[in-house]
Amino acid sequence: MPNNPTILVVEPGRNPRNSLVAFLEKQTKARIHYAKDPTEALDLIYKDPKIELLLTDLYLPDKSGLEIIRKGVGKNPALVPIVIMPPGNRKYIVESLQAGAYFYIGTPYDYQEILEVIKNGLEYQKLLTETLNWNTSLRKSDGFAGIIGESKVMKSMFKTIEMVTAYGYGNVLLAGESGTGKELVAQAIHDMTPGRNRHNFVPVNCAAIPDDLLESELFGYERGAFTGANRSKKGRLQHAEKGTLFLDEIGDMKPGLQAKMLRVLQEHVFEPIGSVKSIKIDIRVIAATNYDLDKAVKNGTFREDLYYRLSVIPITLPPLRERLDDIPHLIKNFLHIYNRGRQDAIQDFTPQALQRLKQYDWPGNVRELKNLVQRLCILHNGKRVDSRDLPEKFKEKAGPEKNPGAESENKPLETLDFHSMTIDYENRLILQALHSTNWNKKEAARLLNMKRTTLLEKIKKRNLDQA
Numbered sequence: 024m025p026n027n028p029t030i031l032v033v034e035p036g037r038n039p040r041n042s043l044v045a046f047l048e049k050q051t052k053a054r055i056h057y058a059k060d061p062t063e064a065l066d067l068i069y070k071d072p073k074i075e076l077l078l079t080d081l082y083l084p085d086k087s088g089l090e091i092i093r094k095g096v097g098k099n100p101a102l103v104p105i106v107i108m109p110p111g112n113r114k115y116i117v118e119s120l121q122a123g124a125y126f127y128i129g130t131p132y133d134y135q136e137i138l139e140v141i142k143n144g145l146e147y148q149k150l151l152t153e154t155l156n157w158n159t160s161l162r163k164s165d166g167f168a169g170i171i172g173e174s175k176v177m178k179s180m181f182k183t184i185e186m187v188t189a190y191g192y193g194n195v196l197l198a199g200e201s202g203t204g205k206e207l208v209a210q211a212i213h214d215m216t217p218g219r220n221r222h223n224f225v226p227v228n229c230a231a232i233p234d235d236l237l238e239s240e241l242f243g244y245e246r247g248a249f250t251g252a253n254r255s256k257k258g259r260l261q262h263a264e265k266g267t268l269f270l271d272e273i274g275d276m277k278p279g280l281q282a283k284m285l286r287v288l289q290e291h292v293f294e295p296i297g298s299v300k301s302i303k304i305d306i307r308v309i310a311a312t313n314y315d316l317d318k319a320v321k322n323g324t325f326r327e328d329l330y331y332r333l334s335v336i337p338i339t340l341p342p343l344r345e346r347l348d349d350i351p352h353l354i355k356n357f358l359h360i361y362n363r364g365r366q367d368a369i370q371d372f373t374p375q376a377l378q379r380l381k382q383y384d385w386p387g388n389v390r391e392l393k394n395l396v397q398r399l400c401i402l403h404n405g406k407r408v409d410s411r412d413l414p415e416k417f418k419e420k421a422g423p424e425k426n427p428g429a430e431s432e433n434k435p436l437e438t439l440d441f442h443s444m445t446i447d448y449e450n451r452l453i454l455q456a457l458h459s460t461n462w463n464k465k466e467a468a469r470l471l472n473m474k475r476t477t478l479l480e481k482i483k484k485r486n487l488d489q490a
């Protein structure tokens with residue numbers, strides 16, 4: 024249990040109140056405040072911002088416990104309310120959860136049960152405070168030239184980028200797994216380099232262009248240089264003159280072309296295919312690779328001399344799993360992008376949802392997180408994203424939640440039919456996906472990250488086609 028927590032107990036009856044307070048003081052080492060009615064309770068919450076947990080009866084004189092929860096959470100968003108009420112009244116249970124209650128305990132209760140729930144509630148409170156602090160610090164951060172990151176590794180990378188941009192020469196080699204932001208960094212370096220940023224940023228993906236075309240794309244050609252060359256064409260090198268040439272996936276460049284590129288980097292000249300006239304060129308080359316070029320050099324598939332020419336300034340982008348604390352910052356940024364124009368926009372993620380995301384491996388790195396946020400912005404109904412709103416893979420990886428929320432598997436609410444609510448929720452997601460893709464089932468399956476056949480089966484079984 025966290026050190027010296029402060030708990031507020033609201034109970035109208037003097038005897039049950041006194042014995043509950045005495046029990047909690049002994050078992051939790053907490054500072055306990057107590058109140059007999061909502062007015063007293065709210066007074067205390069307004070006076071003492073350190074109250075972390077509220078244990079209240081639902082049925083109270085004057086007003087209901089719901090009002091304490093609502094106003095209390097309004098005053099102190101990190102407050103964790105637990106509500107006590109007779110079991111079986113589904114309407115009140117739902118209402119108190121909606122008002123912000125973390126858990127409900129049915130009467131008659133036993134003290135051990137209360138102690139267990141309080142322990143979990145205090146753990147949850149720690150997570151909640153952490154999230155709220157994140158959210159506050161988020162407001163201060165808008166990244167570095169559109170690259171989001173507050174972690175140490177990212178900050179040190181920003182310093183290197185600043186150095187690179189202060190000086191317009193020197194080729195840069197960006198290494199990092201897929202989706203870590205290599206292209207984003209390349210563009211930022213170009214945009215921030217005085218002089219070069221007034222000219223073109225020209226990306227060339229060495230893996231996406233067939234080998235025989237890549238050479239003519241880069242160097243251009245003279246009319247008649249080969250069959251079909253009816254007129255001359257400028258290459259991308261020339262388009263990048265005075266600017267930046269971004270050679271993406273450089274590891275896929277074939278040896279013949281590597282030799283030609285080396286000459287460009289060493290002598291700053293080249294000849295278009297079919298031409299004898301050399302053209303002088305002033306470009307900065309930024310190359311990117313998502314596999315180990317060092318190894319490729321040792322294997323003999325990548326020229327060592329070209330490798331050294333390219334990696335005057337090497338920058339390695341860290342995978343997302345090594346900077347998990349950046350996740351909330353990235354989410355905030357992506358929500359800003361994808362929420363635009365939405366009335367019922369997502370505001371934030373619950374602590375449990377963030378915890379799940381921090382337990383995941385992120386093989387697709389920032390791109391995977393960006394896609395997730397985009398998907399949620401399209402499909403999610405509501406202002407908060409909870410762990411149960413996340414795709415299956417986050418649940419599988421993370422195992423059961425450490426700090427169960429109100430709908431804990433450990434403590435099922437007999438009055439809420441979990442199965443039918445889950446189906447209901449699933450149907451809503453499916454309908455939203457179908458709606459936002461104009462009933463294109465293949466596209467909807469992609470959005471939902473679901474096999475097309477599974478989607479078709481669910482639509483048929485549940486008659487969603489007629490919805």
Ligand SMILES: Nc1ncnc2c1ncn2[C@@H]1O[C@H](COP(=O)(O)OP(=O)(O)OP(=O)(O)O)[C@@H](O)[C@H]1O
Pocket residue numbers: 169170171172199200201202203204205206207208313353356389390393
């Ligand atoms: N630090 C970051 N801040 C904000 N957005 C980011 C960040 N890193 C990556 N992204 C976003 O994630 C997506 C993938 O980034 P990018 O295309 O730059 O990755 P990459 O390393 O080039 O991946 P690949 O090797 O697969 O080409 C882009 O939409 C990019 O805007």
Ligand SMILES: [Mg+2]
Pocket residue numbers: 205206271
């Ligand atoms: Mg890329």
